[in-house]
Amino acid sequence: MTSTLAKRWRGALVLTAAAVASVPVLTGTAAAAPGDMNAPYARAAAKVAANGAVLASKNVASVTRPRAGAYCVKVSDPAIDLANAAITASINGGAYARTISATGDPTGECGNDPSTITVYTFYISANLSDAPFTVAVL
DSSP states (O other): OOHHHHHHHHHHHHHHHHHHHHHHHTTTTOOOOOOOOTTTTTEEEEETTTOOOOEESSSSEEEEEEEEEEEEEEEEOOOOOOGSOEEEEESSSTTTTEEEEEEEEEEEGGGGGEEEEEEEEETTHHHHHOEEEEEEEE
16 A cells, blocks of 8 residues: 555656646746837837837837836937938827827937937827837838
8 A cells, every 4th residue: 555655646746846847938937029120111110118118129229218108219220310300100009099299309308319219199188198109210
């Protein structure tokens, strides 16, 4: 009887060890880096989450969110003159009653940096409000 019980315990321990060893494989914690954006006709572009996280980008060094509804999109290509560029931006997803504004002119919001696009997202009440967006420099 003792040998049968011992065999069961050994079998249970082997199964438990195998299950524990496989947990890191099943629950990986590595976060994916932002992917390259498929924007063949844009000189720079970024798809940005409401919290300022970059989801995909092309020639964009970083995005910061100094306050709710305000974003600073730093372009990494020094050959792009934002003051004379065509810049377009749109709200992503079903964000009802929202509007967006983007400028390549230096603003105090983004440290007067000439290589940064300032993006503002608004709720219909004209209050700044976080929203996901895409911005592109044509």
